[in-house]
Amino acid sequence: MRMEVSDEALAGQAADGDAEAFSALLTRHYDRVFRLAFRLTGVKAEAEDLTQDVCLALPTKLAGFRGQARFTTWLYRVVVNAAHDRRRRAATRANAATGWCEVEQARRAEALEEAEAQDWLTAAMRALPVDLRDTVALVLDDMTHGETAEVLGISEGTVSWRMSEAKKRLRQMKEDEA
Secondary structure, eight states: OGGGSOHHHHHHHHHTTOHHHHHHHHHHHHHHHHHHHHHHHOOHHHHHHHHHHHHHHHHHHGGGOOSSSOHHHHHHHHHHHHHHHHHHHHHHHHHHHHHHHHHHHHHHHHHHHHHHHHHHHHHHHHTSOHHHHHHHHHHHTTOOHHHHHHHHTSOHHHHHHHHHHHHHHHHHHHHHHO
């Protein structure tokens, strides 16, 4: 029954909330919208995204359909406008990304430096005696000297001495590498 109804009539019904009319319009024109989206974008995934964007916006947009042009002409305009909007958003994101590129590069360089320092410390700690390594690991895990002493069953003064000794040995390892 819906196949005999004109696109314009279906559009009017769909704009009034008729889900069957909307479904019939999508069934009739989905492939056409996708083909146009593909021609506009040249990339299947982009065309699929654009088609979905159009389909999601269509119920709202149908309220603006006045019937002054054929429905397909109006629908093509909706697709073309959506493609233009998508390109503008992509260009805006690209421009913003370019501005942030230097900031991101600096952030990544800093993160790499920190990771390298962490890797060095991890490797150097393996060279420490077990008692020093355990002490350093707990202190580096934000435990106080008192908490570390309690965990290890030693005095707080011993923790302080071990940290001093570990720092001295780590400093020497770093100097030996240079």
